[in-house]
Amino acid sequence: MKTLNLKQVREIFWAEIVTEEEKREYRVKKTQNDYSTDIRCKWVNFTDYLCKNGDITQKQADRYTL
Numbered sequence: 001m002k003t004l005n006l007k008q009v010r011e012i013f014w015a016e017i018v019t020e021e022e023k024r025e026y027r028v029k030k031t032q033n034d035y036s037t038d039i040r041c042k043w044v045n046f047t048d049y050l051c052k053n054g055d056i057t058q059k060q061a062d063r064y065t066l
Contacts, residue, residue, distance in 0.1 A: 003056050006064050009047065013066075017046050032066040040066070 004012075014026060022039055032040060043066050051061035 003060060004050065006060075009050065009056065009064055010066070013043060013046055017042055030066075035066055 014023065018026075018039060022036070022042075025035060025039065027034075032043070035043075047056065047061045047064055050056045051058055056064070
């Protein structure tokens, strides 16, 4: 089974999961802790969902960051 890489997961997250208002917060040079709590919580829930769905491994879910 082929899993999603970090770039693909980030692209899906920013395109499908966050609201338009939250998308304005996106910056290439921001690290995970620079984003709002809402965005970080959505990221964790999103990667957890992908892991449970089999799209990424548990190791990837633990390692992937915004």
